[in-house]
Amino acid sequence: MKGFKLVLLSVIPFLFACASGDEALAEKGDWEGIGYADGVKGRTQRSYSTLNELGAANMGAYEQGYSKGVAEFCNPNFAYQMGLSGVYYEGVCEGTKDGQKFRMEWQRGWNESNQLGY
Known part of the structure; x- marks a missing residue:
């Protein structure tokens, strides 16, 4: 961590x-x-x-x-934190090796951020 x-x-x-x-x-x-x-x-x-x-x-x-x-x-290990921090994702990872995992992790953080009202 x-x-x-x-x-x-x-x-x-x-x-x-x-x-x-x-x-x-x-x-x-x-x-x-x-x-x-x-x-x-x-x-x-x-x-x-x-x-x-x-x-x-x-x-x-x-x-x-x-x-x-x-x-x-596009490192999926940081995608969740980016989404949680409110970093907007413009889709640049689509088509990369870890693009789908990145988007899923980012989306999870983004959704949580919006639920918590950050």
Whole structure:
């Protein structure tokens, strides 16, 4: 349980990174970092035109980072706590190896959160 809390606490800062962080990463040309940040937050993948609003986007690097981030986000061992904490799930884990288990655990936490009035 202690390890779970430690991992959860290390992920939380990524969940709340602001848009200015995206702008700073784009200025450095870190499109993989932008993709990773989106994926680890469970956001749906951005389009090329949306990324180009930040600068000359490198879609390949973005997609590579996004895949890494989604792989971390879709860990079913943390899905229940995410749902319980009110983290909205946009369906990014569908089609992954543990996608169904993730969704079921997230839904269980989400339902419990709503019943408890969090």
